[in-house]
Amino acid sequence: MLKLDIFLSALANGLMTGAVYALIALGLTLVYGVLHIINFAHGAMLTAAMFAVFICHAWLGIDPYLAVFILTPLFFGLGYAIQRLVISPASHGDDSNILLVTLGLSIIIENGLLMGFRSDTRSIDVPYGFSVIEIGNLFLSTPKVIAFVAAFVVAGLLGLLLVRTDTGKAIRAVAKERTGAALSGIDVEHIYAVTFGIGAACLAIAACLLMPTFLVNPRAGNAFVLVAFTIVVLGGMGSIGGALIGGLIIGVVESLSGLYFGESLGQIGIFLIFILVLLFRPTGLFGAKA
Amino acid sequence: MNRLNRRTVLQGAGASAALIAAPGLVRAQAAPVKIGILQPVTGALAQDGEYGRLGAEIALNEINAAGGIKSMGGAALQMVFGDARSSPEGGTAEVERMQAEGVAGIVGGFASPIVLAASQAASRYDIPYVVDVGVSDQIVNRGLKNTFRFGPGFGTVTSTALENLSKLNDAAGKPAKTVVIVHEDGLFGSGMAKLLNERLPQRGFEVMETIAHPTPSRDMSNVALRIRALNPDLVIPSSYYAEFVLLARTMQQQRIRPKGVYAILNGAASNFRFVKEFPDAANLVMDCNHWADPRKPRTAQVRALAEKDGRFWLYNTPLNYSCVKLLADAIERAGSADRAKVTEALANSNFADHIMPYGPTKFVNGQNTGAAPVNTQVQNGDIKVIFPTEFADAKAVFPAA
Numbered sequence: 001m002l003k004l005d006i007f008l009s010a011l012a013n014g015l016m017t018g019a020v021y022a023l024i025a026l027g028l029t030l031v032y033g034v035l036h037i038i039n040f041a042h043g044a045m046l047t048a049a050m051f052a053v054f055i056c057h058a059w060l061g062i063d064p065y066l067a068v069f070i071l072t073p074l075f076f077g078l079g080y081a082i083q084r085l086v087i088s089p090a091s092h093g094d095d096s097n098i099l100l101v102t103l104g105l106s107i108i109i110e111n112g113l114l115m116g117f118r119s120d121t122r123s124i125d126v127p128y129g130f131s132v133i134e135i136g137n138l139f140l141s142t143p144k145v146i147a148f149v150a151a152f153v154v155a156g157l158l159g160l161l162l163v164r165t166d167t168g169k170a171i172r173a174v175a176k177e178r179t180g181a182a183l184s185g186i187d188v189e190h191i192y193a194v195t196f197g198i199g200a201a202c203l204a205i206a207a208c209l210l211m212p213t214f215l216v217n218p219r220a221g222n223a224f225v226l227v228a229f230t231i232v233v234l235g236g237m238g239s240i241g242g243a244l245i246g247g248l249i250i251g252v253v254e255s256l257s258g259l260y261f262g263e264s265l266g267q268i269g270i271f272l273i274f275i276l277v278l279l280f281r282p283t284g285l286f287g288a289k290a
Numbered sequence: 291m292n293r294l295n296r297r298t299v300l301q302g303a304g305a306s307a308a309l310i311a312a313p314g315l316v317r318a319q320a321a322p323v324k325i326g327i328l329q330p331v332t333g334a335l336a337q338d339g340e341y342g343r344l345g346a347e348i349a350l351n352e353i354n355a356a357g358g359i360k361s362m363g364g365a366a367l368q369m370v371f372g373d374a375r376s377s378p379e380g381g382t383a384e385v386e387r388m389q390a391e392g393v394a395g396i397v398g399g400f401a402s403p404i405v406l407a408a409s410q411a412a413s414r415y416d417i418p419y420v421v422d423v424g425v426s427d428q429i430v431n432r433g434l435k436n437t438f439r440f441g442p443g444f445g446t447v448t449s450t451a452l453e454n455l456s457k458l459n460d461a462a463g464k465p466a467k468t469v470v471i472v473h474e475d476g477l478f479g480s481g482m483a484k485l486l487n488e489r490l491p492q493r494g495f496e497v498m499e500t501i502a503h504p505t506p507s508r509d510m511s512n513v514a515l516r517i518r519a520l521n522p523d524l525v526i527p528s529s530y531y532a533e534f535v536l537l538a539r540t541m542q543q544q545r546i547r548p549k550g551v552y553a554i555l556n557g558a559a560s561n562f563r564f565v566k567e568f569p570d571a572a573n574l575v576m577d578c579n580h581w582a583d584p585r586k587p588r589t590a591q592v593r594a595l596a597e598k599d600g601r602f603w604l605y606n607t608p609l610n611y612s613c614v615k616l617l618a619d620a621i622e623r624a625g626s627a628d629r630a631k632v633t634e635a636l637a638n639s640n641f642a643d644h645i646m647p648y649g650p651t652k653f654v655n656g657q658n659t660g661a662a663p664v665n666t667q668v669q670n671g672d673i674k675v676i677f678p679t680e681f682a683d684a685k686a687v688f689p690a691a
Contacts, residue, residue, distance in 0.1 A: 006519045009544075013511045038486075119336025121532045125567055130543050139544050152381040213539070214508075215532055219334065223508050263503035264475040266512070 005137035010259045011252060016144040019151035019252015023206040024224050025231035025243040026155060027199030033238025034175045034195040037095055040102040042228065044109035046221030047198055049075055049207035051113055054216055057124040064126065064208045065146070068152065071204040079200025083193040113218040123215040147209035154205055155244045159200070171195055175238065191277065227254075230274045236287025249273075294403065309640040320363035325350070325617060326370045326388035326396035326417070328408055329610075333376025334506055338557070338606050341596075342422055345610030346397060348595050353618050361625040367618060374399065376531050378407035387409040393417060393533035394627035395620070395636075397613045398500040400606070402426035402477045409437040418620070418633040420613045423580070423606065425555055425563045426477050430657040436629075438636050439655055440613050441580055441646070444478070444555060448485045451554045451578035454495050454665050454677045458550075458688050465689045466523035466549050468496045472513055472537065473528040475502040481530045482554060498522050507533050512539040523549045523689075531557035535564055553577040554683060560666045560673055562602040572668045574690040576676065581664035582608035583647035585681050592645060612644035616651060619643070647681065 024046060031039045039045075052071050056062040086105065091097035123156070132139040162168035173181040174191045182188045214220070231250050235242025250270055258266030277284060293659050327346045329339035337457070350367050358364045370391050372384025388396060395418040399405035405424030412419040413436045421429060421439040423581030425447065433620035442450075459466050471486055473479035483500050490497050498520045501513050510533060518526060525541075525548050527534055535558050538551070553559035559577035581607070582589045589608065596607045597680040619625060620635035640650040648660040667686055 003519055008514050009515050009518075010512060013509070013515075017509055017511075114336070115330060119340045121337055121535070121562070123535065123567055130410060130539070130570075132543055141543055215535060217337065217532070218332075219336070219506075223506050227508075255509075255512060259515065261502060263507060263510075263512060267504065 006192060006258075008260070009138055012138060012140055013144070014252035014255025015248055015281040016140070016148045016251070017255065018248040019148040019244075020206055020209055020247075021224065021227050021231055021251055022244045022247025023147075023151045023154060023209070025228040025235070025247055026158060026240060028225075028228050029201035029232045029235065029240070029243045030158075030195055030202075031199045032232060034171055035192055037098040037102065037196055038229075039196075039199065039275070040099065041105040041109060042102075042199070042203070043221040043225035044106040044113075045075075045079075046203045046207060046224060047058065047113060047216065047218060048109055048221075049200075049204045050211055050214075050216040050220055051117060052204070053207050053211040054122055054124055057126070057211070058122075064211050068205055068208040071208060072201045075204035076197040076201040078197075080193045080197035082200075083196035084189065087196070088189060088192065098172055107136070110218055117201045117218065119217060121215050121220075124211055126212050129212050141213060143209070143212035150205065150209055151247075155240060158202075159240050161198075167191075167194060215245065230270055232284075233274060234277050234284055236284030239284065239286040242284055242286030294489045305623065320358075320365035322366040322368040322501040322574070323362065323621060324358060324368050324370050324388075324391055325614070326372060326385070326391075326393040326398075327610075327614070328372045328374055328381060328384055328398040328404075330374040330376040330380070330398055330400055330404060332373055333380075334674045335376040335401055335530070338423075338604070339374065339376075339620070341601070341604045341606035342398055342400055342610045343605035344596055344601065345592075345612075346614045348592055348607070349611045349614035349618070353615070358620050359618065361622050362627070365627075367621075368441045374408065376404075378403045380404070381408035385417070387415065388412075389415045394629065395617045395632055398422045398610065398616055402429065402481075405429055406477075409434060412436055413446070416629045416633065418617070418629060418636055420617050420636070422570055422610045422613045426481055428477075428481075430655060434656065435637075436633055437656045438616075438658070439656060440616055440644075440651065440658050440661065441609055442663050443657065444482050444485065444487050446661065447555055447578060447663045448482065448489065450488055450663050451552075451665070452486075452493055454578065455552055457677075458686055462688050466495070468498050468520075469500050469523040469526055470520055470523040471500045471526045471528075472517075473500070474503055474505045474530055474533060476505060478555070479528045486526060486554075497522070503529070503533060505530050505533060507536065510536040510540050511544075513537055514544050514546060516544050517541065517548075518544055521548075525551050527553050527559075528555055529557060531561060531564070534558040535568065535571075538564075538575065539568060541685065542568075542571045547690070551575045551690075553579075555579055555663075559668070561604055562673065563604075565668050565671060565673060566602075569671050573667060574687050576665060576667045576686065576688075578663050578665050580605035580609055581647070581666055581675065582645045583677065583681070584683065585647075586645050589645045608645050612646050615644055616641050647678075654674065 004116050053064050056067040087101050090101045095171045131142040231246040233247030253269045257269035329342040331339040354366045358366045364557045374381040385408050397420045399408050400423050402424045405421050409419040415432045419437045425444040427443040427445045471483050473483040539613040556577050558564040559575045560579050619641045620632050624631035642650040651658045666673050667676045675682045676686040
């Protein structure tokens with residue numbers, strides 16, 4: 001039997017990894033809730049954001065935690081432009097077309113990165129990359145603790161934005177009833193683009209939080225996307241709180257099942273949850289009744 | 291029509307002159323010989339594939355610059371590149387395309403599953419296939435006449451690695467008794483772990499646990515935690531690049547300091563990128579792996595070419611460089627691009643002009659019997675050879691802590 005501190009380490013690690021998963025899932029669930037499409041380019045956009053962090057650090061000497069303030073608006077703008085200039089015109093208003101357009105985008109982004117950066121795995125070395133916070137026998141990686149806190153802050157801010165601001169209200173209105181929202185004078189195309197932009201901005205934040213402990217190659221983002229889909233389904237499509245709780249649950253399940261059943265089998269835990277949720281609670285933990 | 295101006299007339303005259311001169315050129319220039327280079331340059335194994343392709347390109351450029359295949363009137367070698375997309379299906383699809391393009395032989399594959407599938411597909415058309423890495427011993431145990439592996443398989447590598455490990459441990463007064471094996475759960479890592487589990491106890495080591503992990507992995511914390519719980523003397527990892535880097539970083543962070551990290555065929559432990567980026571996590575990691583022969587003068591030249599535009603020196607490059615030259619030598623001796631003749635020439639080859647630390651090639655059932663790995667250790671930001679002693683340039687530091 002494993003000692004208690006190992007169990008606690010795995011638990012803490014699961015929570016911290018789960019928070020970053022949640023951040024990635026936030027963008028996905030928001031885009032689904034409003035545009036009613038699964039954004040297949042989510043993984044490729046995460047990879048692009050991770051490369052942006054890498055460029056900031058390796059070429060411009062900007063710390064990942066400072067890069068948040070540059071990359072978040074930049075990726076919001078990029079997301080906005082992609083929805084406004086690429087996805088919307090190319091889809092001709094048909095949801096299934098949007099699906100294909102995002103799939104196409106993912107292929108273009110991934111291969112563009114492959115062309116520009118080759119297939120090398122790159123990582124950045126920051127002074128605090130190896131620092132730990134010691135709690136008794138637990139060594140908690142400082143960057144992961146920061147990521148954990150930041151994920152909650154971002155989810156909170158996003159929640160406030162949706163509840164308190166006019167843009168947030170407009171986003172929720174479009175999510176509920178797009179025709180009605182349009183009739184009340186809301187610019188639906190603009191709201192779509194804003195939502196897509198927020199999704200991309202969440203990825204930029206996630207990338208800044210990931211890079212101090214992770215690595216990037218042109219396929220790095222894909223490893224997170226399948227997990228993010230599971231979290232979105234578990235938490236309920238379109239639910240911010242659901243994504244957060246779902247992310248933490250998935251993180252812990254992955255970590256503990258990895259510890260007890262081995263890394264290879266540990267992945268099964270995630271997909272068992274996925275199937276069980278689909279069978280018994282298709283709307284997810286926090287999803288509205290269909 | 292006033293199109294026929296002075297410039298057009300001059301162009302026409304030039305073209306006619308070129309045509310008149312051309313037959314001489316055509317006669318001197320024999321038809322090029324096509325060679326298939328198969329590497330995974332997209333997908334999970336893209337980094338290895340990229341460096342493999344680099345080695346093949348350096349060899350092809352060198353051969354063509356030196357006048358091509360002389361027995362075929364100076365025929366140039368022409369690369370038909372195929373991306374195996376990090377999967378066996380991707381590999382076989384590219385072999386089919388290479389068959390359609392009429393290649394005289396194929397070099398590469400990198401990962402064992404790709405090599406198994408691609409060499410099988412090539413055997414249907416009797417295309418000679420030179421394996422660059424593909425360490426699974428199943429590759430040469432199928433009786434395929436077309437498949438030749440230039441480098442060592444994991445049976446040989448494991449034997450050498452264990453022999454050297456015993457030497458190390460004995461010389462240091464046997465400080466290491468317990469071992470944890472960490473391996474990727476594919477054909478290569480699992481086969482390796484099985485072999486180690488059989489042979490480590492024979493040498494007096496106790497295997498405390500064997501931990502498998504998938505490729506790619508998002509996080510290696512659990513593996514590190516298990517190692518921390520078990521507290522073994524030695525950790526033996528067999529993984530690809532990204533996962534080992536994550537593991538080494540997490541181990542450093544969790545302050546897990548075994549007496550030694552003794553990697554076998556690891557994707558990162560003898561990779562200069564890892565050493566440069568994480569000198570502390572990499573320091574004193576040992577690896578038993580493919581490594582170019584530092585005694586051969588050509589090694590330094592190939593390394594300089596490989597590192598020219600900011601790339602790193604990985605074993606994939608010298609292996610593929612050597613494999614392409616091996617195939618070119620066979621075509622040279624066969625005097626033809628005929629696949630049966632090239633296969634026969636490969637089977638009888640005793641090719642010595644390569645940059646690996648092996649003697650002249652001698653194939654038995656498709657395996658180059660002289661192929662052997664090298665033991666390296668990361669020491670203060672450099673990768674040093676610690677075994678074999680004939681060309682070691684440093685003494686092993688063991689135990690580390």
